Amino acid sequence: MREVAVLGIGQTKFGELWDRSFREIGIEAGLQSLVDAKLSSADLGGLFLGNMASGSLLEQEHIAPLILDYAGLAGRHLPAVRVEGGGASGALALHQGYLAVASGHYDYVVVGGAEKLTDVPDQTASQIINSTADHEWEVVFGATLPALWALVARRHMHLHGTTREQLARVAVHAHEMGSKNPNAHYRNRITLAQVLGAGPVAEPLGVFDCAPSSDGAAAVVLGPLETARKHTDTPIRIAASQVACDTMALQHRAELTSVGATVAAADRAFRQARRTPADVHVAEIDDSYTITALVGLEDLGFVERGKAGPEFASGRFGPGGRTPINTSGGLKAQGRPFGAVGVAQVVELVRQLRGEAGERQVAGATLGLAQDLGGTGATSVVHLLERVN
Amino acid sequence: MSIARFWRETPRRYNLGGSKCTNCGTVYFPPRPVCPACPRHRQSIEKMVPFQLTGKGEVISFTVVHDPAEGFEMQVPYVVALVKTDEGPILTGQVVDVDPGGVTIGLRVHGTFRKLREEGKAGVIHYGYKFAPDDPDDDRAARAAAAPVRADASSQDRATA
Numbered sequence: 001m002r003e004v005a006v007l008g009i010g011q012t013k014f015g016e017l018w019d020r021s022f023r024e025i026g027i028e029a030g031l032q033s034l035v036d037a038k039l040s041s042a043d044l045g046g047l048f049l050g051n052m053a054s055g056s057l058l059e060q061e062h063i064a065p066l067i068l069d070y071a072g073l074a075g076r077h078l079p080a081v082r083v084e085g086g087g088a089s090g091a092l093a094l095h096q097g098y099l100a101v102a103s104g105h106y107d108y109v110v111v112g113g114a115e116k117l118t119d120v121p122d123q124t125a126s127q128i129i130n131s132t133a134d135h136e137w138e139v140v141f142g143a144t145l146p147a148l149w150a151l152v153a154r155r156h157m158h159l160h161g162t163t164r165e166q167l168a169r170v171a172v173h174a175h176e177m178g179s180k181n182p183n184a185h186y187r188n189r190i191t192l193a194q195v196l197g198a199g200p201v202a203e204p205l206g207v208f209d210c211a212p213s214s215d216g217a218a219a220v221v222l223g224p225l226e227t228a229r230k231h232t233d234t235p236i237r238i239a240a241s242q243v244a245c246d247t248m249a250l251q252h253r254a255e256l257t258s259v260g261a262t263v264a265a266a267d268r269a270f271r272q273a274r275r276t277p278a279d280v281h282v283a284e285i286d287d288s289y290t291i292t293a294l295v296g297l298e299d300l301g302f303v304e305r306g307k308a309g310p311e312f313a314s315g316r317f318g319p320g321g322r323t324p325i326n327t328s329g330g331l332k333a334q335g336r337p338f339g340a341v342g343v344a345q346v347v348e349l350v351r352q353l354r355g356e357a358g359e360r361q362v363a364g365a366t367l368g369l370a371q372d373l374g375g376t377g378a379t380s381v382v383h384l385l386e387r388v389n
Numbered sequence: 390m391s392i393a394r395f396w397r398e399t400p401r402r403y404n405l406g407g408s409k410c411t412n413c414g415t416v417y418f419p420p421r422p423v424c425p426a427c428p429r430h431r432q433s434i435e436k437m438v439p440f441q442l443t444g445k446g447e448v449i450s451f452t453v454v455h456d457p458a459e460g461f462e463m464q465v466p467y468v469v470a471l472v473k474t475d476e477g478p479i480l481t482g483q484v485v486d487v488d489p490g491g492v493t494i495g496l497r498v499h500g501t502f503r504k505l506r507e508e509g510k511a512g513v514i515h516y517g518y519k520f521a522p523d524d525p526d527d528d529r530a531a532r533a534a535a536a537p538v539r540a541d542a543s544s545q546d547r548a549t550a
Contacts, residue, residue, distance in 0.1 A: 123459075126456065127458075127459045130458060130459075136398065136419075137419055137481065138481045139458050139459075140402075140505065140506075140515065140517070141469070141481050141482045141483065141505065141517065141518075141519075142454065142457070142458050142461050142464070142467060142469050142482075142483050142505070142506075143454075143458060143469050143481050144454060144456065144457070144458045146456065147452050147454045147458075147469050148481075150452035150454075151450040151451070151452055151469070151470075151471050151481075152450075153452075154450045154451060154452060154494070155449065155450040155471075155494075158450070158494050199455070200453070200455045200466075201454075201455055201456045202452040202453070202454045202455065202456065202469075203452055203453040203455075204452075205452075249481070250471070250481070251471055251478075251479040251480060251481045252479070256449070256450065256471065
Protein backbone atom coordinates (compact mmCIF):
# COMPACT_ATOMS: atom_id res chain seq x y z
CA MET A 1 0.00 0.00 0.00
CA ARG A 2 1.34 3.41 -0.94
CA GLU A 3 0.75 6.78 0.73
CA VAL A 4 -2.20 8.81 -0.57
CA ALA A 5 -2.55 12.60 -0.65
CA VAL A 6 -5.38 15.06 -1.22
CA LEU A 7 -4.28 17.18 -4.19
CA GLY A 8 -7.33 19.30 -4.87
CA ILE A 9 -10.62 20.36 -3.30
CA GLY A 10 -13.96 21.69 -4.51
CA GLN A 11 -17.26 22.58 -2.90
CA THR A 12 -20.52 24.27 -3.85
CA LYS A 13 -22.45 26.52 -1.56
CA PHE A 14 -24.64 24.45 0.78
CA GLY A 15 -28.28 25.36 1.33
CA GLU A 16 -31.63 25.39 -0.39
CA LEU A 17 -30.37 25.56 -3.97
CA TRP A 18 -33.72 25.82 -5.74
CA ASP A 19 -32.21 26.96 -9.03
CA ARG A 20 -29.60 24.23 -9.29
CA SER A 21 -29.92 20.58 -10.27
CA PHE A 22 -28.17 17.57 -8.78
CA ARG A 23 -25.94 17.17 -11.82
CA GLU A 24 -25.01 20.87 -11.84
CA ILE A 25 -23.78 20.90 -8.25
CA GLY A 26 -22.03 17.53 -8.58
CA ILE A 27 -20.10 18.69 -11.60
CA GLU A 28 -19.25 22.12 -10.17
CA ALA A 29 -17.56 20.57 -7.12
CA GLY A 30 -15.76 17.93 -9.19
CA LEU A 31 -14.40 20.35 -11.77
CA GLN A 32 -13.26 22.76 -9.03
CA SER A 33 -11.27 19.94 -7.43
CA LEU A 34 -9.62 19.00 -10.75
CA VAL A 35 -8.61 22.63 -11.42
CA ASP A 36 -7.34 22.99 -7.86
CA ALA A 37 -5.23 19.85 -8.30
CA LYS A 38 -3.89 21.08 -11.67
CA LEU A 39 -4.85 17.66 -12.96
CA SER A 40 -5.65 16.95 -16.57
CA SER A 41 -8.70 14.74 -16.94
CA ALA A 42 -6.48 12.57 -19.16
CA ASP A 43 -4.68 11.47 -15.98
CA LEU A 44 -7.86 10.61 -14.13
CA GLY A 45 -8.44 6.95 -13.24
CA GLY A 46 -12.00 7.03 -11.95
CA LEU A 47 -14.76 8.58 -9.89
CA PHE A 48 -16.20 7.56 -6.52
CA LEU A 49 -19.44 9.32 -5.62
CA GLY A 50 -20.97 9.38 -2.15
CA ASN A 51 -24.75 9.71 -2.28
CA MET A 52 -27.40 8.48 0.13
CA ALA A 53 -30.77 8.54 -1.56
CA SER A 54 -30.90 9.78 -5.14
CA GLY A 55 -33.50 7.14 -5.93
CA SER A 56 -36.06 8.32 -3.38
CA LEU A 57 -35.07 12.00 -3.61
CA LEU A 58 -34.74 12.39 -7.37
CA GLU A 59 -36.21 9.20 -8.84
CA GLN A 60 -32.78 8.68 -10.32
CA GLU A 61 -30.54 5.76 -9.44
CA HIS A 62 -27.34 4.96 -11.30
CA ILE A 63 -25.98 8.47 -10.77
CA ALA A 64 -22.22 7.91 -10.85
CA PRO A 65 -22.06 7.57 -14.66
CA LEU A 66 -24.52 10.45 -14.94
CA ILE A 67 -22.11 12.81 -13.17
CA LEU A 68 -19.17 11.40 -15.14
CA ASP A 69 -21.10 11.98 -18.36
CA TYR A 70 -21.95 15.63 -17.64
CA ALA A 71 -18.38 16.24 -16.50
CA GLY A 72 -17.48 15.47 -20.12
CA LEU A 73 -15.71 12.22 -19.36
CA ALA A 74 -18.10 9.59 -20.71
CA GLY A 75 -16.10 9.24 -23.94
CA ARG A 76 -13.09 8.10 -21.95
CA HIS A 77 -15.14 5.29 -20.42
CA LEU A 78 -13.75 5.86 -16.92
CA PRO A 79 -15.11 3.76 -14.07
CA ALA A 80 -17.64 5.62 -11.88
CA VAL A 81 -18.95 4.07 -8.67
CA ARG A 82 -21.64 5.26 -6.28
CA VAL A 83 -21.10 4.54 -2.57
CA GLU A 84 -23.92 4.53 0.00
CA GLY A 85 -23.81 4.41 3.78
CA GLY A 86 -26.59 6.71 5.00
CA GLY A 87 -25.16 9.96 6.34
CA ALA A 88 -21.67 8.47 6.08
CA SER A 89 -21.90 7.98 2.30
CA GLY A 90 -19.38 10.73 1.48
CA ALA A 91 -16.78 9.53 3.95
CA LEU A 92 -17.30 5.95 2.76
CA ALA A 93 -16.68 7.09 -0.83
CA LEU A 94 -13.48 8.75 0.34
CA HIS A 95 -12.42 5.50 1.99
CA GLN A 96 -13.02 3.64 -1.29
CA GLY A 97 -11.06 6.27 -3.24
CA TYR A 98 -8.24 6.04 -0.72
CA LEU A 99 -8.07 2.26 -1.10
CA ALA A 100 -8.16 2.56 -4.89
CA VAL A 101 -5.11 4.84 -4.97
CA ALA A 102 -3.28 3.17 -2.08
CA SER A 103 -3.56 -0.19 -3.81
CA GLY A 104 -1.94 1.18 -6.95
CA HIS A 105 -4.90 0.17 -9.10
CA TYR A 106 -5.59 3.83 -9.91
CA ASP A 107 -3.20 6.79 -9.75
CA TYR A 108 -5.65 9.69 -9.60
CA VAL A 109 -9.31 9.60 -8.63
CA VAL A 110 -11.99 12.16 -7.89
CA VAL A 111 -14.06 11.47 -4.79
CA GLY A 112 -17.28 13.42 -4.84
CA GLY A 113 -20.24 13.66 -2.51
CA ALA A 114 -23.57 15.16 -3.51
CA GLU A 115 -27.16 15.28 -2.29
CA LYS A 116 -30.23 17.25 -3.29
CA LEU A 117 -32.76 17.19 -0.44
CA THR A 118 -34.96 20.14 -1.35
CA ASP A 119 -36.49 18.66 -4.52
CA VAL A 120 -38.95 16.79 -2.27
CA PRO A 121 -41.26 18.20 0.45
CA ASP A 122 -39.73 18.50 3.95
CA GLN A 123 -41.91 15.66 5.24
CA THR A 124 -40.68 13.33 2.50
CA ALA A 125 -37.07 14.29 3.19
CA SER A 126 -37.61 13.48 6.89
CA GLN A 127 -38.96 10.01 6.06
CA ILE A 128 -35.96 9.31 3.82
CA ILE A 129 -33.62 10.46 6.60
CA ASN A 130 -35.47 8.16 9.05
CA SER A 131 -34.77 5.25 6.72
CA THR A 132 -31.10 5.37 7.80
CA ALA A 133 -32.34 3.93 11.11
CA ASP A 134 -33.84 0.40 11.28
CA HIS A 135 -37.15 0.86 9.48
CA GLU A 136 -38.72 -2.45 10.55
CA TRP A 137 -37.96 -2.27 14.29
CA GLU A 138 -37.59 1.44 15.02
CA VAL A 139 -39.41 3.63 12.48
CA VAL A 140 -42.50 1.38 12.21
CA PHE A 141 -42.95 1.88 15.97
CA GLY A 142 -42.95 5.67 15.72
CA ALA A 143 -39.24 6.46 16.08
CA THR A 144 -37.59 9.06 13.87
CA LEU A 145 -33.83 9.65 13.53
CA PRO A 146 -34.00 12.73 15.82
CA ALA A 147 -36.15 10.72 18.27
CA LEU A 148 -33.49 8.01 18.45
CA TRP A 149 -30.79 10.60 19.12
CA ALA A 150 -33.11 12.13 21.73
CA LEU A 151 -33.15 8.70 23.45
CA VAL A 152 -29.35 8.83 23.48
CA ALA A 153 -29.46 12.39 24.84
CA ARG A 154 -31.91 11.55 27.64
CA ARG A 155 -29.80 8.55 28.67
CA HIS A 156 -26.60 10.64 28.57
CA MET A 157 -28.25 13.27 30.78
CA HIS A 158 -29.44 10.54 33.16
CA LEU A 159 -26.08 8.77 33.45
CA HIS A 160 -23.66 11.69 33.27
CA GLY A 161 -25.59 14.77 34.33
CA THR A 162 -25.28 16.38 30.90
CA THR A 163 -27.57 19.42 30.79
CA ARG A 164 -29.93 20.85 28.20
CA GLU A 165 -27.76 24.00 28.11
CA GLN A 166 -24.62 21.97 27.38
CA LEU A 167 -26.35 20.39 24.38
CA ALA A 168 -27.50 23.80 23.15
CA ARG A 169 -23.95 25.16 23.18
CA VAL A 170 -23.02 22.78 20.35
CA ALA A 171 -25.54 24.51 18.07
CA VAL A 172 -24.49 28.02 19.17
CA HIS A 173 -20.89 27.13 18.31
CA ALA A 174 -21.87 25.72 14.91
CA HIS A 175 -23.66 28.91 13.90
CA GLU A 176 -20.79 31.05 15.18
CA MET A 177 -18.43 29.17 12.83
CA GLY A 178 -21.00 29.08 10.01
CA SER A 179 -21.12 32.88 10.13
CA LYS A 180 -17.50 32.86 8.96
CA ASN A 181 -18.02 30.34 6.12
CA PRO A 182 -19.30 31.76 2.80
CA ASN A 183 -20.42 28.25 1.71
CA ALA A 184 -22.53 27.66 4.81
CA HIS A 185 -26.28 27.03 4.67
CA TYR A 186 -26.77 29.21 7.77
CA ARG A 187 -24.57 32.25 8.31
CA ASN A 188 -26.52 33.75 11.19
CA ARG A 189 -25.35 33.59 14.78
CA ILE A 190 -27.80 32.20 17.32
CA THR A 191 -27.99 32.57 21.09
CA LEU A 192 -28.32 29.98 23.83
CA ALA A 193 -31.78 31.38 24.61
CA GLN A 194 -32.86 30.88 20.98
CA VAL A 195 -31.78 27.22 21.01
CA LEU A 196 -33.49 26.58 24.35
CA GLY A 197 -36.64 28.40 23.28
CA ALA A 198 -37.02 26.74 19.87
CA GLY A 199 -39.92 24.39 19.22
CA PRO A 200 -39.46 20.75 20.24
CA VAL A 201 -38.68 18.04 17.65
CA ALA A 202 -38.13 15.08 19.97
CA GLU A 203 -37.58 16.12 23.57
CA PRO A 204 -35.05 17.07 24.82
CA LEU A 205 -34.01 18.03 21.27
CA GLY A 206 -35.50 21.12 19.65
CA VAL A 207 -35.38 22.57 16.16
CA PHE A 208 -31.95 24.14 16.70
CA ASP A 209 -30.48 20.87 18.00
CA CYS A 210 -31.03 19.33 14.57
CA ALA A 211 -29.00 19.91 11.41
CA PRO A 212 -31.02 21.10 8.42
CA SER A 213 -31.81 19.33 5.15
CA SER A 214 -29.50 20.90 2.58
CA ASP A 215 -28.42 20.63 -1.02
CA GLY A 216 -24.74 20.62 -1.80
CA ALA A 217 -21.74 18.89 -3.25
CA ALA A 218 -18.05 18.56 -2.41
CA ALA A 219 -15.12 16.83 -4.09
CA VAL A 220 -11.46 16.00 -3.59
CA VAL A 221 -8.78 14.72 -5.94
CA LEU A 222 -6.65 11.92 -4.51
CA GLY A 223 -3.30 10.77 -5.84
CA PRO A 224 -0.07 9.10 -4.76
CA LEU A 225 1.89 11.16 -2.22
CA GLU A 226 5.15 10.48 -4.10
CA THR A 227 4.06 12.61 -7.08
CA ALA A 228 1.94 15.08 -5.14
CA ARG A 229 4.41 17.97 -5.45
CA LYS A 230 3.68 18.13 -9.18
CA HIS A 231 0.15 19.22 -8.30
CA THR A 232 0.36 21.24 -5.12
CA ASP A 233 2.83 22.98 -2.82
CA THR A 234 0.89 21.73 0.17
CA PRO A 235 0.04 18.05 -0.24
CA ILE A 236 -2.17 16.78 2.54
CA ARG A 237 -1.45 13.16 3.37
CA ILE A 238 -4.27 10.82 4.37
CA ALA A 239 -2.66 9.50 7.53
CA ALA A 240 -5.56 7.16 8.29
CA SER A 241 -8.82 6.05 6.69
CA GLN A 242 -10.96 3.69 8.74
CA VAL A 243 -14.53 2.44 8.63
CA ALA A 244 -16.36 0.56 11.38
CA CYS A 245 -19.93 -0.71 11.71
CA ASP A 246 -22.28 -1.72 14.51
CA THR A 247 -25.85 -2.93 14.98
CA MET A 248 -28.40 -1.29 12.72
CA ALA A 249 -30.80 -0.44 15.57
CA LEU A 250 -29.91 1.67 18.59
CA GLN A 251 -31.80 -0.79 20.82
CA HIS A 252 -29.23 -3.52 20.09
CA ARG A 253 -26.10 -1.56 20.98
CA ALA A 254 -23.87 -2.67 23.81
CA GLU A 255 -23.91 0.95 25.03
CA LEU A 256 -26.68 3.46 24.36
CA THR A 257 -24.58 6.56 25.05
CA SER A 258 -21.57 5.56 22.99
CA VAL A 259 -21.26 4.77 19.28
CA GLY A 260 -19.18 1.60 19.26
CA ALA A 261 -18.41 2.02 15.56
CA THR A 262 -16.75 5.39 16.24
CA VAL A 263 -14.72 3.96 19.12
CA ALA A 264 -13.49 1.18 16.82
CA ALA A 265 -12.85 3.39 13.79
CA ALA A 266 -10.99 5.97 15.91
CA ASP A 267 -8.89 3.32 17.61
CA ARG A 268 -7.90 1.85 14.23
CA ALA A 269 -7.23 5.31 12.77
CA PHE A 270 -4.98 6.47 15.60
CA ARG A 271 -3.08 3.20 15.40
CA GLN A 272 -2.72 3.48 11.62
CA ALA A 273 -1.35 7.03 11.95
CA ARG A 274 0.61 6.30 15.14
CA ARG A 275 -0.99 9.32 16.77
CA THR A 276 -3.28 10.04 19.70
CA PRO A 277 -6.30 12.33 20.13
CA ALA A 278 -4.02 14.84 21.91
CA ASP A 279 -2.06 15.29 18.65
CA VAL A 280 -5.11 16.52 16.70
CA HIS A 281 -5.19 20.28 16.03
CA VAL A 282 -8.56 20.61 14.30
CA ALA A 283 -11.52 18.27 13.79
CA GLU A 284 -14.76 18.03 11.84
CA ILE A 285 -17.22 15.95 13.86
CA ASP A 286 -20.72 14.75 13.02
CA ASP A 287 -23.16 17.12 14.73
CA SER A 288 -26.34 15.96 12.99
CA TYR A 289 -27.88 16.49 16.41
CA THR A 290 -26.20 18.34 19.29
CA ILE A 291 -25.95 15.12 21.31
CA THR A 292 -24.27 13.41 18.35
CA ALA A 293 -21.27 15.75 18.62
CA LEU A 294 -20.93 15.33 22.40
CA VAL A 295 -21.02 11.53 22.12
CA GLY A 296 -18.55 11.79 19.23
CA LEU A 297 -16.05 13.77 21.29
CA GLU A 298 -16.14 11.04 23.92
CA ASP A 299 -15.97 8.14 21.45
CA LEU A 300 -13.03 9.71 19.61
CA GLY A 301 -11.11 9.97 22.87
CA PHE A 302 -10.94 13.76 23.09
CA VAL A 303 -12.63 13.74 26.49
CA GLU A 304 -13.37 11.25 29.23
CA ARG A 305 -16.68 9.40 28.91
CA GLY A 306 -19.54 11.49 30.24
CA LYS A 307 -17.53 14.71 30.34
CA ALA A 308 -18.18 16.13 26.87
CA GLY A 309 -20.98 18.46 28.03
CA PRO A 310 -18.96 20.46 30.56
CA GLU A 311 -15.75 20.22 28.50
CA PHE A 312 -17.50 21.63 25.45
CA ALA A 313 -19.06 24.40 27.53
CA SER A 314 -15.58 25.31 28.81
CA GLY A 315 -14.58 26.39 25.30
CA ARG A 316 -12.03 23.64 24.81
CA PHE A 317 -13.45 22.84 21.36
CA GLY A 318 -14.16 26.42 20.30
CA PRO A 319 -11.99 28.96 18.47
CA GLY A 320 -8.71 29.35 20.37
CA GLY A 321 -9.47 26.21 22.40
CA ARG A 322 -7.25 23.15 22.60
CA THR A 323 -8.97 21.28 19.73
CA PRO A 324 -11.29 23.52 17.71
CA ILE A 325 -14.05 21.49 16.04
CA ASN A 326 -16.39 22.14 13.13
CA THR A 327 -14.72 25.32 11.92
CA SER A 328 -16.85 24.88 8.78
CA GLY A 329 -19.99 25.32 10.85
CA GLY A 330 -20.49 21.57 11.01
CA LEU A 331 -23.59 19.83 9.74
CA LYS A 332 -25.71 22.20 11.84
CA ALA A 333 -24.66 25.45 10.16
CA GLN A 334 -22.62 24.59 7.08
CA GLY A 335 -25.43 22.21 6.21
CA ARG A 336 -26.34 18.57 5.86
CA PRO A 337 -26.48 17.40 2.23
CA PHE A 338 -26.07 13.79 3.33
CA GLY A 339 -23.76 12.26 0.72
CA ALA A 340 -21.68 15.44 0.54
CA VAL A 341 -21.04 15.78 4.27
CA GLY A 342 -18.09 13.43 4.69
CA VAL A 343 -16.29 14.90 1.68
CA ALA A 344 -17.01 18.49 2.77
CA GLN A 345 -15.54 17.73 6.20
CA VAL A 346 -12.29 16.75 4.52
CA VAL A 347 -12.40 19.79 2.21
CA GLU A 348 -12.54 22.00 5.32
CA LEU A 349 -9.66 20.09 6.96
CA VAL A 350 -7.55 20.54 3.81
CA ARG A 351 -8.24 24.31 3.90
CA GLN A 352 -7.16 24.34 7.55
CA LEU A 353 -4.02 22.28 6.98
CA ARG A 354 -3.02 24.37 3.97
CA GLY A 355 -3.53 27.54 6.02
CA GLU A 356 -6.28 28.76 3.69
CA ALA A 357 -9.22 28.87 6.11
CA GLY A 358 -9.32 32.66 6.40
CA GLU A 359 -10.92 33.97 9.57
CA ARG A 360 -11.71 30.37 10.60
CA GLN A 361 -8.01 29.40 10.50
CA VAL A 362 -6.66 27.37 13.41
CA ALA A 363 -3.09 28.67 13.75
CA GLY A 364 -0.38 26.13 12.91
CA ALA A 365 -2.75 23.20 12.36
CA THR A 366 -0.93 20.22 10.83
CA LEU A 367 -3.10 17.25 11.90
CA GLY A 368 -6.87 17.09 11.36
CA LEU A 369 -9.58 14.51 12.06
CA ALA A 370 -12.91 13.96 10.34
CA GLN A 371 -15.71 11.74 11.67
CA ASP A 372 -18.93 10.99 9.81
CA LEU A 373 -21.85 8.80 10.92
CA GLY A 374 -24.64 6.90 9.24
CA GLY A 375 -27.99 6.66 11.09
CA THR A 376 -27.53 6.31 14.83
CA GLY A 377 -24.02 5.01 14.27
CA ALA A 378 -24.36 1.71 12.41
CA THR A 379 -21.56 3.12 10.23
CA SER A 380 -18.80 5.44 11.41
CA VAL A 381 -15.89 6.67 9.32
CA VAL A 382 -12.77 8.36 10.72
CA HIS A 383 -10.07 10.04 8.64
CA LEU A 384 -6.82 11.63 9.81
CA LEU A 385 -5.18 14.15 7.51
CA GLU A 386 -1.70 15.57 7.89
CA ARG A 387 0.14 18.42 6.26
CA VAL A 388 3.41 17.21 4.73
CA ASN A 389 6.33 19.63 5.00
CA MET B 390 -45.50 -0.68 2.53
CA SER B 391 -46.77 -3.81 0.85
CA ILE B 392 -49.22 -6.02 2.76
CA ALA B 393 -46.82 -8.97 2.66
CA ARG B 394 -43.96 -6.93 4.09
CA PHE B 395 -45.92 -6.13 7.22
CA TRP B 396 -47.86 -9.40 7.44
CA ARG B 397 -44.77 -11.60 7.50
CA GLU B 398 -43.60 -9.92 10.73
CA THR B 399 -46.93 -10.59 12.49
CA PRO B 400 -45.59 -13.18 14.98
CA ARG B 401 -43.03 -10.64 16.19
CA ARG B 402 -45.07 -7.44 16.02
CA TYR B 403 -48.31 -8.91 17.43
CA ASN B 404 -46.99 -11.49 19.86
CA LEU B 405 -43.41 -10.49 20.79
CA GLY B 406 -41.93 -13.71 19.46
CA GLY B 407 -38.17 -13.55 19.85
CA SER B 408 -35.43 -16.13 19.77
CA LYS B 409 -33.02 -17.72 22.19
CA CYS B 410 -29.57 -19.11 21.60
CA THR B 411 -29.49 -22.61 23.10
CA ASN B 412 -25.70 -22.47 22.95
CA CYS B 413 -25.23 -19.50 25.33
CA GLY B 414 -28.76 -18.70 26.53
CA THR B 415 -28.99 -15.12 25.24
CA VAL B 416 -32.48 -13.93 24.21
CA TYR B 417 -33.04 -11.75 21.13
CA PHE B 418 -35.83 -9.59 19.77
CA PRO B 419 -36.50 -9.57 16.87
CA PRO B 420 -35.28 -13.16 16.27
CA ARG B 421 -31.82 -13.61 14.80
CA PRO B 422 -30.42 -16.47 12.74
CA VAL B 423 -26.96 -16.17 14.33
CA CYS B 424 -26.03 -15.34 17.93
CA PRO B 425 -23.80 -12.27 18.22
CA ALA B 426 -22.87 -13.17 21.82
CA CYS B 427 -21.39 -16.59 21.11
CA PRO B 428 -17.61 -16.35 20.81
CA ARG B 429 -17.79 -18.67 17.81
CA HIS B 430 -20.82 -17.55 15.83
CA ARG B 431 -21.01 -20.77 13.85
CA GLN B 432 -21.76 -22.71 17.04
CA SER B 433 -25.12 -20.91 17.25
CA ILE B 434 -26.29 -21.68 13.73
CA GLU B 435 -29.31 -24.00 13.81
CA LYS B 436 -29.38 -23.55 17.60
CA MET B 437 -31.55 -20.44 17.71
CA VAL B 438 -35.03 -21.42 18.96
CA PRO B 439 -38.25 -19.39 19.23
CA PHE B 440 -38.66 -17.61 22.56
CA GLN B 441 -41.74 -15.75 23.79
CA LEU B 442 -41.17 -12.42 25.54
CA THR B 443 -43.62 -11.44 28.28
CA GLY B 444 -43.51 -7.79 27.29
CA LYS B 445 -42.74 -6.72 30.85
CA GLY B 446 -39.91 -4.33 31.37
CA GLU B 447 -38.61 -0.94 32.35
CA VAL B 448 -38.18 2.37 30.52
CA ILE B 449 -34.46 3.12 30.22
CA SER B 450 -34.82 6.21 28.01
CA PHE B 451 -37.68 8.10 26.39
CA THR B 452 -38.49 11.06 24.20
CA VAL B 453 -41.65 13.01 23.46
CA VAL B 454 -41.92 13.17 19.67
CA HIS B 455 -43.40 16.34 18.12
CA ASP B 456 -42.15 15.88 14.54
CA PRO B 457 -43.68 12.46 13.82
CA ALA B 458 -42.70 9.45 11.79
CA GLU B 459 -44.88 8.83 8.73
CA GLY B 460 -48.35 7.68 9.72
CA PHE B 461 -48.08 8.98 13.29
CA GLU B 462 -49.22 12.54 12.50
CA MET B 463 -52.50 12.17 14.43
CA GLN B 464 -50.71 10.98 17.58
CA VAL B 465 -48.36 13.91 18.35
CA PRO B 466 -47.06 14.53 20.86
CA TYR B 467 -46.32 10.86 21.58
CA VAL B 468 -43.75 9.08 23.72
CA VAL B 469 -41.17 6.71 22.21
CA ALA B 470 -39.10 4.76 24.71
CA LEU B 471 -36.39 2.17 24.94
CA VAL B 472 -37.80 -0.59 27.14
CA LYS B 473 -35.45 -3.13 28.66
CA THR B 474 -37.52 -6.29 28.94
CA ASP B 475 -37.19 -8.63 31.90
CA GLU B 476 -35.85 -11.28 29.50
CA GLY B 477 -33.02 -9.00 28.35
CA PRO B 478 -33.74 -7.53 24.90
CA ILE B 479 -34.32 -3.79 24.57
CA LEU B 480 -37.33 -2.78 22.43
CA THR B 481 -38.21 0.56 20.86
CA GLY B 482 -41.88 1.43 21.22
CA GLN B 483 -44.46 3.99 22.18
CA VAL B 484 -45.57 4.40 25.80
CA VAL B 485 -49.32 5.02 25.91
CA ASP B 486 -52.17 5.35 28.44
CA VAL B 487 -50.13 7.95 30.31
CA ASP B 488 -49.57 11.67 30.04
CA PRO B 489 -46.20 12.27 28.31
CA GLY B 490 -45.12 14.18 31.42
CA GLY B 491 -45.68 11.07 33.53
CA VAL B 492 -43.03 8.94 31.83
CA THR B 493 -39.72 8.59 33.66
CA ILE B 494 -36.60 6.46 33.38
CA GLY B 495 -37.26 3.42 35.58
CA LEU B 496 -41.03 3.33 34.89
CA ARG B 497 -42.31 -0.28 34.85
CA VAL B 498 -44.33 -1.05 31.73
CA HIS B 499 -45.92 -3.99 29.92
CA GLY B 500 -46.52 -4.69 26.26
CA THR B 501 -49.97 -4.02 24.87
CA PHE B 502 -51.41 -4.74 21.43
CA ARG B 503 -52.42 -1.57 19.57
CA LYS B 504 -52.90 0.05 16.21
CA LEU B 505 -49.57 1.55 15.18
CA ARG B 506 -50.53 3.54 12.10
CA GLU B 507 -52.59 3.41 8.95
CA GLU B 508 -51.58 4.11 5.39
CA GLY B 509 -54.25 6.66 4.56
CA LYS B 510 -58.01 6.04 4.58
CA ALA B 511 -57.91 3.07 2.21
CA GLY B 512 -54.49 1.66 3.03
CA VAL B 513 -53.12 -1.06 5.25
CA ILE B 514 -53.57 -0.66 9.01
CA HIS B 515 -50.46 -1.64 10.96
CA TYR B 516 -50.86 -3.24 14.37
CA GLY B 517 -48.20 -4.15 16.88
CA TYR B 518 -46.87 -3.62 20.38
CA LYS B 519 -46.80 -0.49 22.43
CA PHE B 520 -46.13 -0.19 26.14
CA ALA B 521 -48.35 0.95 29.02
CA PRO B 522 -47.40 1.69 32.62
CA ASP B 523 -47.97 -1.01 35.27
CA ASP B 524 -50.19 1.08 37.46
CA PRO B 525 -51.88 -1.11 40.07
CA ASP B 526 -54.54 1.57 40.51
CA ASP B 527 -55.45 1.45 36.85
CA ASP B 528 -57.83 -1.45 36.15
CA ARG B 529 -57.24 -1.45 32.44
CA ALA B 530 -53.48 -1.57 32.85
CA ALA B 531 -53.77 -4.37 35.40
CA ARG B 532 -56.05 -6.40 33.13
CA ALA B 533 -53.68 -6.00 30.21
CA ALA B 534 -50.69 -6.94 32.38
CA ALA B 535 -52.43 -10.12 33.51
CA ALA B 536 -53.24 -11.28 29.99
CA PRO B 537 -50.65 -12.27 27.36
CA VAL B 538 -50.17 -9.83 24.54
CA ARG B 539 -52.34 -11.04 21.69
CA ALA B 540 -54.39 -9.81 18.81
CA ASP B 541 -58.10 -9.83 19.55
CA ALA B 542 -61.17 -7.74 18.90
CA SER B 543 -61.25 -6.02 22.26
CA SER B 544 -57.70 -4.78 21.94
CA GLN B 545 -58.41 -3.50 18.46
CA ASP B 546 -61.34 -1.53 19.87
CA ARG B 547 -59.06 0.44 22.10
CA ALA B 548 -56.32 0.68 19.50
CA THR B 549 -55.47 4.34 19.77
CA ALA B 550 -52.53 6.11 21.30
